[in-house]
Amino acid sequence: MARPNEEVAAVLQEYADLVAITGGDAFKARAYEKAARAVGGHPADVSTLDLDGLRGIPNVGRSIAEKVIEYLRTGRVAAFEETRASVPPGVRELLTIPTLGPRKALALYEELRVSSVDELLDAIHRERLRGLKGFGEKTEQNILHGIELLRKAGGRILLSAAADAAERIVADLAGIEGCEDCAVAGSLRRMRETIGDVDVLVAAARAEPFMEAVSTLPYTAEVIARGPKKTSVRTLDGLQVDLRVLPPDAWGAGLLYFTGSKAHNIRVREIAVRHGLKLSEYGLFRVKSGRKVVSRTEEEIYGRLGLPWIPPTLREDRGEIAAGLADGLPELVTEDDIRGDLHTHTDLTDGLAPLEDMVAAAAGRGYAYYAVTDHAPDLAMQRMTREKALAQRDRLRALEGKYGRMRLLHGTELNIGPDGEVDWPDDFLAGFDLCVASVHSHFKQSREELTRRLVRACENPYVAIIGHPTTRLIGKRPPIDADFDAVFAACARTGTALEINAHPERLDLGDEEILRARRHGVKFAVNTDAHSVTHLPYLRFGVGTAQRGWLTKDDVINAWPLQRLRRFLRPAAG
DNA sequence: GCCGTTTTCGGCCCGACTGTTTTCAGTCG
Numbered sequence: 001m002a003r004p005n006e007e008v009a010a011v012l013q014e015y016a017d018l019v020a021i022t023g024g025d026a027f028k029a030r031a032y033e034k035a036a037r038a039v040g041g042h043p044a045d046v047s048t049l050d051l052d053g054l055r056g057i058p059n060v061g062r063s064i065a066e067k068v069i070e071y072l073r074t075g076r077v078a079a080f081e082e083t084r085a086s087v088p089p090g091v092r093e094l095l096t097i098p099t100l101g102p103r104k105a106l107a108l109y110e111e112l113r114v115s116s117v118d119e120l121l122d123a124i125h126r127e128r129l130r131g132l133k134g135f136g137e138k139t140e141q142n143i144l145h146g147i148e149l150l151r152k153a154g155g156r157i158l159l160s161a162a163a164d165a166a167e168r169i170v171a172d173l174a175g176i177e178g179c180e181d182c183a184v185a186g187s188l189r190r191m192r193e194t195i196g197d198v199d200v201l202v203a204a205a206r207a208e209p210f211m212e213a214v215s216t217l218p219y220t221a222e223v224i225a226r227g228p229k230k231t232s233v234r235t236l237d238g239l240q241v242d243l244r245v246l247p248p249d250a251w252g253a254g255l256l257y258f259t260g261s262k263a264h265n266i267r268v269r270e271i272a273v274r275h276g277l278k279l280s281e282y283g284l285f286r287v288k289s290g291r292k293v294v295s296r297t298e299e300e301i302y303g304r305l306g307l308p309w310i311p312p313t314l315r316e317d318r319g320e321i322a323a324g325l326a327d328g329l330p331e332l333v334t335e336d337d338i339r340g341d342l343h344t345h346t347d348l349t350d351g352l353a354p355l356e357d358m359v360a361a362a363a364g365r366g367y368a369y370y371a372v373t374d375h376a377p378d379l380a381m382q383r384m385t386r387e388k389a390l391a392q393r394d395r396l397r398a399l400e401g402k403y404g405r406m407r408l409l410h411g412t413e414l415n416i417g418p419d420g421e422v423d424w425p426d427d428f429l430a431g432f433d434l435c436v437a438s439v440h441s442h443f444k445q446s447r448e449e450l451t452r453r454l455v456r457a458c459e460n461p462y463v464a465i466i467g468h469p470t471t472r473l474i475g476k477r478p479p480i481d482a483d484f485d486a487v488f489a490a491c492a493r494t495g496t497a498l499e500i501n502a503h504p505e506r507l508d509l510g511d512e513e514i515l516r517a518r519r520h521g522v523k524f525a526v527n528t529d530a531h532s533v534t535h536l537p538y539l540r541f542g543v544g545t546a547q548r549g550w551l552t553k554d555d556v557i558n559a560w561p562l563q564r565l566r567r568f569l570r571p572a573a574g
Numbered sequence: 575g576c577c578g579t580t581t582t583c584g585g586c587c588c589g590a591c592t593g594t595t596t597t598c599a600g601t602c603g
Contacts, residue, residue, distance in 0.1 A: 019575095029584055031575035061576050099592090101601050134600080138593055350587090350603095381587040381603065440603060441590075 003164070004047035005534075009040035011077065015090050018083045020102035021109075021386060029102075034059040038078070039068070041352040041495035041532030047072050048512060052460070055414055058352070090116030097146040098476060099139075104169045114227050117147060150475065158474060159541050160504035162188050162195035165239050166573070169200055171278055173243075176213055178204045180248045185258035189312045191544030193474060193507045197232075197240035212253050250282050252297035257281035263317035264310075271305045271321070299430070313547035332547045335524075337559040340369035340406075343413065343436050343467055343499060344536075345528035348392055349375040349382040352532040361401035361533035369562050373436050375413035377425035386428060395433075407562055409433035413467055418442045418449070420456025422463065429462035434498065434569045436527075438467030443480050450482035458490040465525050465557075465570045466491065468501040468508040476505070482515060488520040492507060495568065497523045497557050500549075502542025514549025523568070524549075525557050 007306050016032035019025065038059045039046055044052065046068060054065035067077045087109070093116060094105040108114040111132055114123050123146060129135045166184045174182040179202055183189070186199035202210050211231045223231040224240065231243045246254040257265060258281065265279075272279040276287050283295025284304055294300040299309045307324040311332055314320040323329045324354065345351035353361075355372060364369040374392065377384040391411045400408050411434040412420040422429075422437055429435055438459045457463050468485070470479035487505045491498055498517055501508045506529070509517065514524065526542040528535050546556060553559035557568050 025575080028575050030586075031577095034576080063575060099601065105599055136594060142593090222585070237586060379603070380589050383587065444591095 004045055005039055009036045011071055012036035014078050018087055021087055021106050028144040035064045038352055041534050043471055043533045083537055088115040093117055099142040099146050125503040156194035156196050159193055159503045162198050166198045173202055173210055178206055180204055181251055185255055189259050190315055191313050197242055200243045201254055201258055202245045203248040203251040204245055210245050238398050248438050250295045252301055253295040255284040256280050256298050256301055259312050261316050264315035267317055267321045297323055313544055330550050330552050333551050333553045333556050333559055335543045337553040340367040340530050340558050342371045342525050342558050343373050344530045345374050347373060349384060357533055359399050361536055363406050367406055369407040369409060371409035371411045371434055373413045376412050376414045378415040378423040379440055405495040413438055416457045434464045435462045436465045436467040437463040439471050447481050449484050451482050454482055454487045458494045458496040466495045466500050467499045468506050468507050469498055472508055473505050488522050492521040497525045498522050500526045500542045500546050502528045502538045504541050507545050511545055511548035523557050524555055
């Protein structure tokens with residue numbers, strides 16, 4: 001149920017993979033990959049563009065533009081079909097295993113006829129990889145480890161994908177006559193970092209029209225179960241969606257029940273029992289008489305139990321009930337509190353959009369300030385130089401004042417090297433408004449080395465924010481093994497903020513680390529690390545994660561007014 | 575296949591690491 005841009009990007013990426021797997025021209029594969037990325041990050045809906053419009057997208061030339069049009073018109077690209085037919089789909093699946101690229105996938109297929117992850121596991125267990133050229137013992141271990149990592153994600157999908165799907169369904173169902181309310185519940189409403197299945201609730205007197213609608217939506221691939229109260233479907237993307245229709249009078253009780261978490265619900269029910277009440281998805285009832293007390297809204301139910309309304313992002317049984325009873329719930333930071341993004345890229349390095357487009361999009365979001373932080377030279381592939389950075393600064397300064405009161409900050413994302421050193425010397429760093437510093441390589445250093453490395457970065461007076469601190473990629477790469485309590489302590493001591501990277505694949509720091517870091521007295525920055533204008537709205541996933549870490553706007557430096565932020569970024573400069 | 579041009583070809587992000595080799599291919603950021 002991807003939007004047209006994502007759908008087209010996926011088709012182009014598939015072809016790029018196929019070209020690589022079949023040993024085709026590596027530059028051609030690369031060209032398709034670049035085009036896929038550009039289409040995915042393009043702000044305009046590709047299905048509304050003509051040939052010239054498509055060719056206006058960077059890295060999309062005549063040939064690809066024509067194929068995109070063909071795809072949008074017919075749902076397929078004739079030129080891709082032959083290559084597609086020559087490689088079983090499962091071979092491409094092998095590429096999702098970290099450390100396994102197209103060359104190895106091809107060797108496995110050609111030599112052993114392996115064409116799925118399961119077949120690969122089987123081949124390894126039967127020691128069929130032994131003796132295969134280029135596959136030693138370590139390779140085997142790495143593949144097994146990679147598969148384990150994949151399996152751990154266990155069919156759960158990224159928050160952003162679930163949110164896209166859910167919002168489309170909610171919009172479609174809300175338009176049906178008789179719909180009094182429609183909302184997502186479950187782990188998506190709680191903004192967990194991955195989502196198993198999507199729970200959608202509707203309040204309506206008659207359930208049938210909604211059961212029928214969800215079963216026949218254009219993006220519904222399969223009806224798994226259909227009953228009077230609940231229908232489960234699988235979308236074209238393979239996502240399971242459970243729809244439940246509630247009587248409007250039981251809306252609050254149903255929303256509470258289906259939002260969870262299970263552990264939170266158990267705690268709430270325990271309180272109900274102590275009040276001589278019982279709570280179900282139908283309402284709050286007196287135990288003795290069975291009479292209903294309240295059920296219409298969540299506020300009423302919590303209120304009757306002596307609790308304030310508890311934000312869904314806190315409902316994990318991490319002390320929110322006790323805090324609520326003691327009137328001690330945090331006033332959580334909200335998306336509206338965020339005054340600016342402090343970690344973003346442009347096409348000067350690996351971003352997709354020019355500086356001017358990114359700044360214009362930021363202004364459109366109503367920010368009070370906005371930082372551009374392209375990569376520094378130590379990430380060699382980005383080819384950054386002092387001259388380029390300074391030229392960008394001039395361009396940025398020239399935009400200052402063009403967007404009302406939005407102030408522009410010129411920053412950089414430094415690379416934290418193996419010993420904790422960063423790209424540029426102090427005198428050059430002093431010229432930036434802020435420096436984010438992040439780990440991009442050498443993930444497998446020892447715990448001591450990694451810890452020392454991050455602590456050293458914190459101690460650099462010019463480093464204001466540690467970017468994506470654990471470097472994990474959800475379902476792809478585990479967090480680095482550092483002593484993060486030592487890092488958090490160093491952040492608190494040196495006045496260095498920890499990033500909450502809002503990219504749905506990262507969400508780094510995650511909620512648990514935020515809770516730990518917070519106890520050290522650390523400040524945070526919720527940033528998107530946007531590489532295109534379409535990434536700027538990812539902020540909400542970062543804010544959701546911050547909320548799950550119990551953060552208030554005082555904990556988040558980019559919820560502060562500019563003056564206070566500047567003092568934090570550059571204490572030396574006053 | 576895209577792009578830019580000192581345009582219609584020749585380059586394409588560069589370097590490091592890992593594991594497999596014994597000089598290099600594959601993968602990653």
